[in-house]
Structure formats: structure tokens, C-alpha cells
Amino acid sequence: MNRSAAPLLLLLLLAALLALPHVLPRFHTYIAAIVLLTALLATSLNLAIGYTGLYQFGHAVFYGVGAYGTALMLTRSGMPAPVAFLVGPLAAAALSLAMGLICIRLSKLYFGMLQISLGSLVWAVVYRWYSFTGGDDGIHGIPLPDAIASPKGSYYFTLSVTALCLFAMYRIVRSPFGKVIQGIRDNPVRAAAIGVDVRLHQLASLVIAGFFGGVAGSLFVVVESSVFPDMMFWTFSLEVLIMCLLGGMYTFFGPLVGASAIVLLRVFASVHTRYWGLILGTILTLVIIFLPDGVLGVFSRRPLKEDSDA
């Protein structure tokens, strides 16, 4: 992408997004909000997988915990709403730290396999704990503050939080910390040799990714005013991973593109067919065979990577 054109493009996009609820009908505004928060979710995953090189296979768990944290605080505690919106992401970050501490000792692929299977435990607990989480029914009709309860209000809230978080993550990957985690991704041994605490940086990156994943979950509560356990099921974790892959894992804006494409496709497909898995699976197979660097990755240089990464 041409560097001087990029900010202009972003401003245009932002203007279009701001005008969107006034132009499009209500259902489309709702879809746009889902696209935005899913884009945030995919970008937060990309922080761990694309920028740090950690195989974060269970990311939807942090999304789900963020959503459940917020939803439970809103329905069960008498705390003011802003506290609830903070508790969700913080719970996701705490879980991310706990799971990271267990998984980080395993090498790449095993890290991911362990994380996704431990994540399925979180799902199972949420799924069965009827008295607390509502079990497989989830929680519906979550009371929201008036300002963000209307479709337009929830859209603008989602837009502003997403924009803020994306900006924060953009700054993080451009910061010295961001450079260090990318260095760890490209060569952990060399990074350790020049005195970088590899584990600490990896854990920090996991916590940040988990936190922003949790924020996306909280936004889901705002848009949907309900939560259900399937949003943290492992297949969704891998679906978010597909969004990153589709858009381009080694680019910042790639996951945004991928998330928009997958969400819109899913909405479109659900109208016409029951076989979403068949469609997604076919697309994924084609992308892996023909476009391993993703859509945006085609336009940008791929960073040097080691050959073997078992």
C-alpha cells in the first residue's frame, strides 16, 4: 500500500463508517457493528499469532470470557456499567495470563494444541454451569445503559471503542515492545541471546491479545445484548484464525479485511444455505493452496522466517 495514501484511505473509511447508520437500514447497521467487533477480535489474535508468532488457537475463549464477564456483571452485580465493561476484558486478560503460564513452556504447535483444548474446558464449564452462566441457553436481555441501548447508540459505541483499540494496538506493534515481539517471532534464540526475556515478552503479548479479545467480547454484549457459550467454542477460535490468514497474517490491517469478508459471507450464506461449513472449508482450502500469505499479504513483503518451526 502506498504510504501517503494510507491515512487518507483510513479517514475516508472512518467517514463512511460514521455516516453508515444514517444511510443504511437497521439490520445493516447491526451487521456493520458485528463486522467491527469481529475485526477487533481478529486483530487482537493477530497480535499473538502474526506479530509474536505464538500459535494462539483458542482465542475465542478470551472473547467469550470478556463477553460473559461483562454480561454477568451487568445482570448480577449492582455495579455501574463502566465497571462491567472493564471487568470483562480484565477477566479475559487474567485467563490469558493463567493459560499462558501453563502453555508457554510447550513448543510452538503443542502450545496451540494445549491452549485450544484447555479452552474447550472453559467452554464446557460455561456450557454446564446453568445456575451461574445460564448453561447452553446463554444469557439474554442483558440490561444496557440507555445511551448505548439503541441500535445507533450501540453502533457508535462499538465504532469508537474498536477505533480506539485498533489505534492502541497499532501503537503497540510500532513501539519498541512491538519490535521486540516481532524479533522473537523471527528468531527467538537470537532475541534471547541479545538479552531479551523471551517468555516475559511472549506472556505480555498474550495478555494484551487476550485483553483486546475480551474488549471485542464486551462489545458483542452491547450489540447483541445476549451471550451464549458457542461464541467461545473451539471451532470459532479457528474461524477467527482463518480471518487472520485470509486477510494476511503479517500485516496489521489484514485481519480486518479477513474478518469483514468472513462475517459478511456468513450473513449472506446463512440466507441461502445450511451448509456454512462446506463453504468456509472450501474457501479455506483454496486460500491455503493458492494464497498462503492472505489477500493483503500478496501486496506486502513477507518477513523472513525460519524454515522449521515444529
Place this chain on the structure above:
Amino acid sequence: MDFAANLFSAGTLSQILVGLSRTTILFIVSSGMSLILGVLRIPNVAHGSLYMIGAFAAWSVIQFLGGGLFGFLAAMIVAPLIVAAVGFVLERGFFSYLYEREHLMLLLLTFSFALILGDLVKIVWGPEYRSITVPAFFQGSAEIFGLPLPWYNLFLLVIGPCIAVFLWLVINRTNLGKIARAAAVDGEMVGAVGINVGWIFAFTFVLGSFLAGLGGALIAPMVNISLGMDHSLIMETFLIVIIGGLGNMWGALLGSLIFGLTQSLGILVWPQFGIAFPYLAVVAVLVIRPRGLLSSTW
């Protein structure tokens, strides 16, 4: 104390026996996963789908041949063969071209197959529940230490060790197994001495798929055969392979034992969240031995 009373009741022993027969299934499926992971380095997410296809295929074979002992045993052989054929197509058609890719891509490719196979099962067999009745030969229960144990569970307890011994023989005592182990360590070198590594990989994948199908066929009479039966199993299989040690057959057995037993005893102690105990056991194992209980054999 409620927990303790539950734990030391007469039901404990029968629960252990039930847990052991579940262990058999877990072992058969996860040994296939371990084999594929060890030789091909593919964490096969579609392994659960192959297991599900095994169960549905067994149901179809029994519909075709009738529910007698012959039909049942035929299903236990034909269904895994069907699954092995699916595995053969996947390996030759897709994976064989993509071994050079990153593991992440291979994992996602297997996930896409899991999605596609899941929907294909829905198209072929429909979304309804299916069930198989155990043939008359296996009905009723045996008395073990004064406790009833269904014959079918006993049958599974016999099958499990047979499979373990069979796999051990294939891997350690046949040329094919030796070549497969060599290819796992250094495929290029094996190719350089004139062995067609591609077909060794195909053989391994087909054998692994066969085991997944066999697990599915064997569990079919004990559960509702349904869409989504692959989803929880695949995560359990991942954990078993991780705590067992990569590609280690005995590790898969040990992992399955830990998983099956903590699960069945956990349900006894705390019915609602018994499912959490195997996971706690896994975390405990990994804190002590991050690389798994047994070292990888290759």
C-alpha cells in the same frame, strides 16, 4: 462427607471398569492421531470427523446387513475401511502436495476438512440421531467382583490391548514401521536411499484414519451417533497426545488411561463438573513434565 462416600462406594469399581472401556476408545483414536502427528507432523483436526464417519458408516453397514452378530462384526471392519479410504483420498489428494508448508497451514487445512466432512456427513446421513443396538451375543452382563459389567464393555477391554500390541508390532517389527519411524526423523534421508517417502506417509495417514474409524465404529453402540460427536473427542485426543508424548504408542495408552479414569471417577465425585478432572490431571502432568510423560519414540 458426600464426596468420600461416593468415592468409596461399591459403584466405584464398576465406574472404573466403565472408565476403562472408554479408555479403550480414546486410546484407539488417539493412537491414530499420535501416529499421524509423529510421522507426518500434522495435528489432524479432521481426525474427529473421521471418527464420526466411522460411527455413521457402521450404522449404515448394519442397516444393510442386518443387526445380527455377522452384520455387527462386518460393520466393525468395513466402517474403518471406508474411513481409511477417505483418509487415503485426503492424503494423496491434498496433503501430499503441502508437506513443505508451515504446520499452521496444515492444521488449518485439516480444520477445513473437518468443516467440509462435517457438512458432508449432514448431507449423507442427515441431522437425526442414529443408534445401533448391540447384537444378542454381546447383550447382558458379566459378573466381576460381584458387579455387573456389560459384555460389550468387556469386549472393548479385550480389543484395546489387542490393538496396542498390533500397533507395536507394526511399528517395531515390520519394515514398513521401521521406515515410517525413519521417515519421521529425516524424510529426506529416507528418500535419498531410494525409498518412496510419499507412500510411507500415505500408509501412515491411512492407518491413522483406520484407527479413527475403528474408534467411531466401536463406540457407536454405546452412544447416540450424532453430528458434533467429533467436537469434544478431538480436544480430548489432543490432550492425550500431548501428555503421552509425541508419537509414542504407550504414551497414548497412558494418556488415555489417565483421561478415561479421571473422567469416570470425576463424574462420580462431582456429577456436574466431572469433565474438569481430566483437564486438571493434564495440567498437573504438564507442570511436572512439560514434554509429556513418555519420551517420543522417534
